Amino acid sequence: MIRTKYLINLSKIIIHTLLFIRLSGSELLAFSEDTRVKISILYTSDEHGWIDSSFRNGGAASMMTEFKQKEGYDTNKAFLLISGGDNWTGPAISTITKGEATVETMNAMHYSLSALGNHEFDFGIENIKKNLSEASFPYLSANFRRKSDHKIPEFVKPYIIKTIQGVKVGIIGLSNVATPGLTKPANVEGYEFLPYISVLTEYTPQLLRDSAEILIAIIHDCSKDIIELSALFKSLGYTFVGTGHCHSELNSTKDGVAFIEPTSNFMKYARVDIDFDKSTKKVISLKEKIEPNTKIAPDADVKKVINKWRDITSKETDVSIGYTKNGIQIDNDILGNLVVDSWLAAFPEAQISMSNRHGIRQIIPVGNITLASIMGVLPFENEIYIVKLTGEQIIDNIKCCKPYVGGLVARNGFWLANGEKLDRNKVYKVVITDYIYSNGDKFKFKGQDSQPFMTGINFRQPLIDLIKTLKTSPDNPLDDKIDKKGRY
Numbered sequence: 001m002i003r004t005k006y007l008i009n010l011s012k013i014i015i016h017t018l019l020f021i022r023l024s025g026s027e028l029l030a031f032s033e034d035t036r037v038k039i040s041i042l043y044t045s046d047e048h049g050w051i052d053s054s055f056r057n058g059g060a061a062s063m064m065t066e067f068k069q070k071e072g073y074d075t076n077k078a079f080l081l082i083s084g085g086d087n088w089t090g091p092a093i094s095t096i097t098k099g100e101a102t103v104e105t106m107n108a109m110h111y112s113l114s115a116l117g118n119h120e121f122d123f124g125i126e127n128i129k130k131n132l133s134e135a136s137f138p139y140l141s142a143n144f145r146r147k148s149d150h151k152i153p154e155f156v157k158p159y160i161i162k163t164i165q166g167v168k169v170g171i172i173g174l175s176n177v178a179t180p181g182l183t184k185p186a187n188v189e190g191y192e193f194l195p196y197i198s199v200l201t202e203y204t205p206q207l208l209r210d211s212a213e214i215l216i217a218i219i220h221d222c223s224k225d226i227i228e229l230s231a232l233f234k235s236l237g238y239t240f241v242g243t244g245h246c247h248s249e250l251n252s253t254k255d256g257v258a259f260i261e262p263t264s265n266f267m268k269y270a271r272v273d274i275d276f277d278k279s280t281k282k283v284i285s286l287k288e289k290i291e292p293n294t295k296i297a298p299d300a301d302v303k304k305v306i307n308k309w310r311d312i313t314s315k316e317t318d319v320s321i322g323y324t325k326n327g328i329q330i331d332n333d334i335l336g337n338l339v340v341d342s343w344l345a346a347f348p349e350a351q352i353s354m355s356n357r358h359g360i361r362q363i364i365p366v367g368n369i370t371l372a373s374i375m376g377v378l379p380f381e382n383e384i385y386i387v388k389l390t391g392e393q394i395i396d397n398i399k400c401c402k403p404y405v406g407g408l409v410a411r412n413g414f415w416l417a418n419g420e421k422l423d424r425n426k427v428y429k430v431v432i433t434d435y436i437y438s439n440g441d442k443f444k445f446k447g448q449d450s451q452p453f454m455t456g457i458n459f460r461q462p463l464i465d466l467i468k469t470l471k472t473s474p475d476n477p478l479d480d481k482i483d484k485k486g487r488y
């Protein structure tokens, strides 16, 4: 009897003990879980106005579906949606609206912030102020200064602190240090762009004083160059550095810092998951990936915004000005030849024309050629300049920068369209753009002719005029009228 009672009591004790252990275990577990949080970042860069679906991808509306369905994106959850800048200049829907259509689309996607890219300057400072006032998210640029007082203009912020799941995330943004050479020069007159290292060193302590627990930098510059600063980012305590500008793809961790560039044009996005322990204030783990935008069914809310802007802009841009049977491609010299030849046709006083290869941004699609297509091909607000150069200087620029060239071919020496050999000492008139004049893409014109003739003509107007003049149709397509041969 005593033995039985003893056993019953003993089993009670064991059960209580087990219960206690279980309870305290789960409490302990809950306690440690409470201190660990996951913060997810979705990151795109260089969207370049490709909000509408196209031959490239499904645009912003299908990107939003990718975010929601594949990544569980929900603005009420612990997500940051970030852009690396260069949001606006691109196809007609965005360029004709000077970026307004893209701003409204990014608002509908609930972007948290964007870095200020060099192409944000394409439509001038007043336009930046207007677009930024319409954006529901801030644009960051800690290295953008007014020359007059060396202050950051009021319409941008150097950094922000976002509180997510009780964790303060400090995000600094930087514009491309070479911006004055990467947009229409007049648009950045009176402003300067300070070097990254000094600005990061100056501002990071300020982010920490503002209690930032996780540090993120968004820099509108190429990942291959920015990753070289990994030791600096590590020493300053950064976890993730989003890059852009080069439209390339990089997902790499160096010195414990994640560097990501997710291509461009809403073609791909990156996701970064930061596992953070609030008690130790340490990042426990970091997971990153880059995913494609797969033309998935468009998100209805975002689509509605894009449709609205397509309706507004198509009245102006769906006008047909010609016809192409097979489309005009950019992966060879055909479209480049057409562009530089159109410049010579518009400015017959010049003998030669040159365009940087990167300035031509898309194919002319099959069928009717619309103004929208041409605006997509040459989306920037660049102006035609005419410079005077010697034959020697012309060859110099061809060698350094591999441009598309009009009016000149290299066949055992350089020959002009009139059959004369290019004279290295003679001076010729050369049609270029204000962009490459100001050392864009490393051309040397600025040092060679300090007084260019500024025509005031947008660089796409001659192409529009030439295509109209050729009066092409399905029976008489543009395809048959272009010189398809490389010129050197």
Ligand SMILES: [Zn+2]
Pocket: 086, 117, 118, 119, 176, 220, 244, 245, 246
């Ligand atoms: Zn850029």
